[in-house]
Amino acid sequence: MKYGSILLWLGLLLGGMLTASGQKDSLYRIERLSFSSIAYDEYAPVLLDARNQLIFVANRSAGGLFKHSTEKGTPLENYFYVTRKKDSTFTGSPRVFASELVSGSNKGPMVFNREGTKMYLTKNIIEPGRLKNYLGTNNLLGIFESSFVGGRWTTPTLITAINANGYNTCHPALSPDGKRMYFASDRPGGFGRMDLWYSDFVKGQWTEPKNLGPVINTSFNEVYPTCGPDGRLYFSSNRPDKTIGKLDIFYSELVNGQWIEPRRLPEPFNSRYNDLCFVPEGNGDRGFFSSDRYDRTTSDVFYFFTTEPKFGAPEPLKMPRLCYTFFENMGVVIDTAIAVYEWTFSDGARLRGLEAYHCFPGTGEYTVELNVVNKLQGTVEKNVVAYYFPIEKIEQPWIACPDTVKVNEWVEFSGSDSWFVSFVPERYYWDFGDGSKAMGITVRYQYVRPGKYRVRLGVSGEDQGEGKPATRASYKDVVVEGDYTLTPSVSASP
Numbered sequence: 229m230k231y232g233s234i235l236l237w238l239g240l241l242l243g244g245m246l247t248a249s250g251q252k253d254s255l256y257r258i259e260r261l262s263f264s265s266i267a268y269d270e271y272a273p274v275l276l277d278a279r280n281q282l283i284f285v286a287n288r289s290a291g292g293l294f295k296h297s298t299e300k301g302t303p304l305e306n307y308f309y310v311t312r313k314k315d316s317t318f319t320g321s322p323r324v325f326a327s328e329l330v331s332g333s334n335k336g337p338m339v340f341n342r343e344g345t346k347m348y349l350t351k352n353i354i355e356p357g358r359l360k361n362y363l364g365t366n367n368l369l370g371i372f373e374s375s376f377v378g379g380r381w382t383t384p385t386l387i388t389a390i391n392a393n394g395y396n397t398c399h400p401a402l403s404p405d406g407k408r409m410y411f412a413s414d415r416p417g418g419f420g421r422m423d424l425w426y427s428d429f430v431k432g433q434w435t436e437p438k439n440l441g442p443v444i445n446t447s448f449n450e451v452y453p454t455c456g457p458d459g460r461l462y463f464s465s466n467r468p469d470k471t472i473g474k475l476d477i478f479y480s481e482l483v484n485g486q487w488i489e490p491r492r493l494p495e496p497f498n499s500r501y502n503d504l505c506f507v508p509e510g511n512g513d514r515g516f517f518s519s520d521r522y523d524r525t526t527s528d529v530f531y532f533f534t535t536e537p538k539f540g541a542p543e544p545l546k547m548p549r550l551c552y553t554f555f556e557n558m559g560v561v562i563d564t565a566i567a568v569y570e571w572t573f574s575d576g577a578r579l580r581g582l583e584a585y586h587c588f589p590g591t592g593e594y595t596v597e598l599n600v601v602n603k604l605q606g607t608v609e610k611n612v613v614a615y616y617f618p619i620e621k622i623e624q625p626w627i628a629c630p631d632t633v634k635v636n637e638w639v640e641f642s643g644s645d646s647w648f649v650s651f652v653p654e655r656y657y658w659d660f661g662d663g664s665k666a667m668g669i670t671v672r673y674q675y676v677r678p679g680k681y682r683v684r685l686g687v688s689g690e691d692q693g694e695g696k697p698a699t700r701a702s703y704k705d706v707v708v709e710g711d712y713t714l715t716p717s718v719s720a721s722p
Contacts, residue, residue: 253655255667256532258496263310263322264528270308270322271518271527272337272452272505278344281309282318282516283325284529285337290330305334307349326381329374331355336369337399337452337505341406347374348400348409349384353391369398371411389434390427401453401461409434410453410461420447424463443487444480451475452504456512458663464504465490473500477517481676483712488676497532512663536657536665539686542701546622551587556598556613567609570601591621591645621647625656625685627704635678635710642670643685651698652689659684661706675708682706 264270265288272285290306307329308322324330329349336350353370370391372384391397395415402409410426418425423445425437444450446467452475453463459482464475470490476498478490497503501521508515513534520527554571562569571584574595579586588594594617600610628642643656658666660673661681675681684703691698 253667254496255535255657255665256496257535258530258532260522261310261318261529261531263318263320264522266523266526268303269305269527270529273507273516273518273529274337274339275312275507275509275516276309276340276344278340280312281325282312282529283307283309283338283340284322285335286322288322290324290327304332305336306330307335307338328380329384333367339400339402339454341402345376347376347381348372348387348402349374350398350400351384353386368394369396371397371400371409387434390437392437396422399452401455403455404457404459410440410455411437412451412453413437419445420449422449422451424450424453424461440487443489449475454505454507456508457510458512460508461487462506462508463490464502464506472498473503475502475504477503477506479506483676486712488712502527534665536667536686537688537697537699539657539684539699539701542684542686542703543624545627545702545704546624548591548619548622550590550619551585553583553585554596554598555583558612560600560610560612562600566603567600568603569612570599572597572599588619591619593618621645623647623649623651625687625700625702627683627685627702629683629704629706632707632709633675635675635708635712638672638674640670640672641666641683641685643687644669646685646687648687648689648700650692651687651700652692653687653700654689655687657686657688659686676712678708678710680705680707 268286268288270284270286274283276283285305286308287303287305288308289303307325309325310318310322312318329335333352333355338347338349340347349372350369351372352367354367370386373387374381374384390409390411392413392415395413397411397413397415399412400409401411407429408426410424412422413425414422418439419442424440426440427434427437439445446465448465448467450463450465453461455461460479461481462477462479464477465471466475470476470492477493479493480487480490492498493506497506497517499519499521501519501524503517503519505518506515507517513536515532517530517532518527519530522528568580569582571579571586573586575589577586595614596617597614598612599608600612601607602609624647625643626645626647628645629639633639641658646653656667656669658671661683662675662677664673666673682703683706684701686699686701688697688699690696
């Protein structure tokens, strides 16, 4: 399988199983794609939008006249594809992608440019003889380049500027603009076994690779980088202090020129097993990744999608009226030398005079009294008026959070004071305005960039009047101040 060959022999142990509770009420759900097989490894999915194809690596038989195999007799890893249909499902059995690339060496994770005309791929540097088997552990990995010319992919050529003699270089990923390549390598100058490196494309050439540094890399393995449409860098690592399984998926991003502390993706993306090759689509509400969680012996391609319903345009958060002026025209005649009018509020406030301006601390049920009070003794001589004064909540999803927060500060967002009359709430969905989302009536979040963000709380449930599913949504603007400073962080949604 791939963990013993093209994936650089990380020596990862397999075991355990996925429980259904891992997905219950999750913001995202996952599905093992139907072409995945317990007989083969399928991993490293990449969408080739130009052809509407999902390309992936598999150790299936590639057919042809010559049956290339490992020294154990298993098929080499090559590229296969399935076609996406209009309903976002995929055609049945995988087919060989670019038969002209099938050879006597293993292939590995690849990436395409935006036009789909250039391919950067992982492959063994030494190509065995035509009829020879692949000698797995004696063959290093390199990053190659191939171009789509005349309806065929050209013979892959080693990118000498990126590769390092005597060391593995693999798992290429491109930034959204295609001008930076991230990759994994065990070359000197790193911090551990496999590190993440990058090279920039300048004036038609790839620059000398640089290590991403100790914020990203550890003394363990950092592998399988991918880039999201927003520039976020995703990768997998087996760092023991931050993982819940073997290889877990993390992400980081550049803020003011420095990488933020990597955050581990939550369940169901990560599990007790090997999770890797995370490929988000669009705004991150769907995409693909690979995992061996299904049967613990082979890896599969999974599709993820959000459980969040479609919300209409959110309404601005409406603030209940809390401040009022109280006055009494029918007051009794008093001797102002020894007595005074005093308003008493059930929230503990006391104000003197026939007229009083008071702000209640929040919605709720209050009582208000106007009394004549003896100045010297402080006793109530006469009650002038007393009444019940309710301040009702406004029917809406309520967002409780500070108006202004600091960068890198953990902030609690609560919807527990949401109020509905004919609507039964069931699930709460948060959108923090920076591409991140969460699910739950109360959540905690940490911004890494200053700015003004529109926080949206969407609530799904049932309309009691019609007995049908319904949604409500409101928003509140939050100002984030300060600059990012590097401190440890924990997982958040993609």
